Amino acid sequence: QKEVEQDPGPLSVPEGAIVSLNCTYSNSAFQYFMWYRQYSRKGPELLMYTYSSGNKEDGRFTAQVDKSSKYISLFIRDSQPSDSATYLCAMSAKGSGNTGKLIFGQGTTLQVKP
Amino acid sequence: SAVISQKPSRDICQRGTSLTIQCQVDSQVTMMFWYRQQPGQSLTLIATANQGSEATYESGFVIDKFPISRPNLTFSTLTVSNMSPEDSSIYLCSVDSGIHEQYFGPGTRLTVT
Numbered sequence: 001q002k003e004v005e006q007d008p009g010p011l012s013v014p015e016g017a018i019v020s021l022n023c024t025y026s027n028s029a030f031q032y033f034m035w036y037r038q039y040s041r042k043g044p045e046l047l048m049y050t051y052s053s054g055n056k057e058d059g060r061f062t063a064q065v066d067k068s069s070k071y072i073s074l075f076i077r078d079s080q081p082s083d084s085a086t087y088l089c090a091m092s093a094k095g096s097g098n099t100g101k102l103i104f105g106q107g108t109t110l111q112v113k114p
Numbered sequence: 115s116a117v118i119s120q121k122p123s124r125d126i127c128q129r130g131t132s133l134t135i136q137c138q139v140d141s142q143v144t145m146m147f148w149y150r151q152q153p154g155q156s157l158t159l160i161a162t163a164n165q166g167s168e169a170t171y172e173s174g175f176v177i178d179k180f181p182i183s184r185p186n187l188t189f190s191t192l193t194v195s196n197m198s199p200e201d202s203s204i205y206l207c208s209v210d211s212g213i214h215e216q217y218f219g220p221g222t223r224l225t226v227t
Contacts, residue, residue, distance in 0.1 A: 043218040
């Protein structure tokens with residue numbers, strides 16, 4: 001069993017839709033949870049970072065962490081064609097002000113159709 | 115956030131040769147990391163490179179195959195040695211901001227023929 005599971009998709013939605021991306025994990029030591037967006041032939045770009053359980057909102061993006069269920073989500077409201085990319089969840093158990101080793105999900109490919 | 119550059123951006127190499135990838139950051143950072151992203155796969159950590167000490171390698175990766183240098187707080191290199199087609203991947207460096215955020219470079223796309 002992989003430490004982090006993420007549905008690879010692909011996920012195709014119409015422009016303006018609400019998108020829900022999810023990851024589950026097995027390691028209860030994970031404390032730091034991140035979402036990265038990766039466009040084709042580019043490096044991953046950090047979208048959201050959350051510590052422990054709870055919600056975090058940034059513009060059209062909302063990250064949720066439920067440590068009791070070992071489940072994290074990223075919601076994209078009013079999705080745009082420019083949101084078409086691969087979304088990677090990543091997690092870390094490291095503390096002390098740095099992230100250390102990140103464990104990544106497989107990535108979900110999202111296509112937003114105009 | 116840190117600005118990270120990598121050289122080369124891509125290369126095509128012959129089996130049995132070696133390639134050194136450079137990673138440059140625009141600010142001093144303590145921790146730098148090297149990841150591999152194989153075609154259609156997610157990212158896997160190769161090693162952690164700290165300035166002034168030997169790199170720490172993850173299970174399945176060895177120094178003879180992936181030697182790493184970290185001469186200062188803004189620069190690191192990863193060498194892929196004695197390459198085979200199985201080494202064809204995207205190699206990415208990343209840095210830790212010190213506030214629980216990790217940023218990635220654009221990657222080096224390597225094809226081994």
